[in-house]
Amino acid sequence: MILVGRRFKKEKKTPQGTVKNALEGIIYTFNTEINLRIHLLMTTIVLLGCYILEASFFEVLICLILIGLVITTELINTAIEVVVDMIEPRYNPLAKIAKDTAAGAVLVIASTSAIIGVMIFLPKVLAFIGII
Numbered sequence: 001m002i003l004v005g006r007r008f009k010k011e012k013k014t015p016q017g018t019v020k021n022a023l024e025g026i027i028y029t030f031n032t033e034i035n036l037r038i039h040l041l042m043t044t045i046v047l048l049g050c051y052i053l054e055a056s057f058f059e060v061l062i063c064l065i066l067i068g069l070v071i072t073t074e075l076i077n078t079a080i081e082v083v084v085d086m087i088e089p090r091y092n093p094l095a096k097i098a099k100d101t102a103a104g105a106v107l108v109i110a111s112t113s114a115i116i117g118v119m120i121f122l123p124k125v126l127a128f129i130g131i132i
Helices: 015-032 034-052 057-087 093-128
Strands: 002-004 007-009
Touching: 015 034, 015 057, 034 057, 034 093, 057 093
Parallel strands: none
Antiparallel strands: 002 007
């Protein structure tokens, strides 16, 4: 190990090790954050909707990009919350602001994704059930 700044770092990383660490982070978030599980449920519903409603390639691409953004933002939010809790285990108004702002970022991208999802799927659903 070598000292980097005030922390220790392994001297050599391997691609397998970095993938393993990334997967551990995703699994940790899945196990501890209900919101990630909700996002993954919505991902399943959206992808099934793409298939059933015969979404175009471009529509599926937009959905996949938005899904990636929402899940990535949720993972970053969890990382920020864990770091804030580690640095400041007691209540601190500034820690609250950091955590609330990170959660707000998730809310913004999830809301934007939902609006775009409605714009893509509402006409398809209405046509599917015969209203238009």
